Amino acid sequence: MKEMKSLHENNTYELMELPKVLVASMNLEIEQLDVKTAFLHGDLEEEIYMEQPEGFTIKGKEYLVCQLKKSLYGLKQALRQWYKKFDSFMVEHGYDRTAFDHCVFVKKFSDGEFIILLLYVDDMLIVGRDIGKIDKLKKELSKSFEMKDWGLQIRFLAKPVSSPLGSHLKLSSKQSPSSEKEKEEMRNVPYASAVGSLMYAMATVKWILGYLRGGTVSWQSRLQKCVALSTKEVEYIAITEASKELLWMKKFLQELGLQQERYLLYCDSQSAIHLSKNPTFHSRSKHIDVRYHWIRDALEMKLFFLEKIHIDENGSDMMTKPIPIEKLQF
Structure with a gap:
């Protein structure tokens, strides 16, 4: 509290x-469910024995041990066995496991309708247009697993605000409370x-x-695995990493039956774009790891397109740097 x-x-x-995204634009229903004690449903493939739980020892049989038939929380096999149990359930009910994300299951019906189920550990989202078919799947799930139905998914979205720290400000340990009085005041904050x-x-x-x-938007912000000698190289390496995610999303959406005419990757560094499209810059790029030059082959095969985006229109800056609220208002 x-x-x-x-x-x-x-x-x-x-x-x-x-906002109007895939679910809204296709007029889809989205339901959320939770599997209670999910890991206890997994079937074990090995022989595992354990001592009788403390406080639940059967009188006269204290010398006996328990042979596990199902998974328990804490077993290293628990997560995998739960997934295999759920996967077999979905396959038995006519759902196909997608090749590009094994936690997404799809079933297409003869009337053109479809249901997509997304599993994350013990939580799941069910998406589809026909609420009757969704309810039928929920009933089938409840027969095999103890479910908690959250109904229509609750959505929380953040309101755009200015970053609290200005780009000209620097944080230092010297600014930390030093006296007992300052430390006491800080405890009340x-x-x-x-x-x-x-x-x-x-x-x-x-x-x-x-x-x-x-x-x-699929995004991440982390340290690169190599040392770059210039900001251009940093952007060039980032383009390669982003393109891998783009191609995965492209194939994943195509597997769901969603096609798009062009797949665009934006970059705010003109130098990095030129380096990606022009392999003649050998003297400037020969020290860069060869695997990052894969971006050139991808662009040549027209798997996607790389274009410049102006810094004033680059909303992704909010992921990595402090920016004013005006930049987030399109």
Whole structure:
């Protein structure tokens, strides 16, 4: 309760309507379910023995041990065995496991309707146009597993705000409280509690979709695995990494029956774009790992297209740097 109070006092989020994305544009219903004690459903393939649980020892049989028939929480096999159990259930009911994401199952019906089920550990989303077919699947799931039906998925989206830290400001350990009085004052500030709540939410919320100009965004921000000698090389390597994600999403959506005329990858570095499209820059790029030059072959085969985006229109900057709210208002 203390954490939630801090979130409300800091206006961490605001309820708003979901932007028009795939689910909205195709007029799809989306339901959320949770499998209770999911790991206990897995069937074990090995012989595993354990001592009788403390406090539940059967009188007169204290010398006996338990031979496990099902998975238990804490077993290294538990997650895998649960997935295999669920996978066999979906296949038996006519659902196809997608080749590009084994946690997504699809079933197409003769009347043109379809159902997509997304599994994340013990949570799942069911998407489709026919609510009757969705309800039928939910009933079948309830026969085999103990389910908790959350109904229509609850959506929380953040309200755009300016980044709290200006780009000209620098943080230092010297700014930390030094005296006992300053430390005591800091303990009364709910900042740490709010950050802890956000970290908890980040670790427990299973489906996180980013929305940018009405479309879903797959993004990440992490250290590159090699040392670059210039910002151009940094952008060049980032383009290669982004293109791999783009091609995966392209094939995944095509497997779901969704086609698109052109697949665009935007970059705000003109130098990196020229380096990607022009293999004659050998003297400037020969020290870069060969695997990053794969982007040139991909562009030549027209698997996707690479274009320049102006810095004022690059909304993805909000993922990596402090920016004013005006830049987020398109």
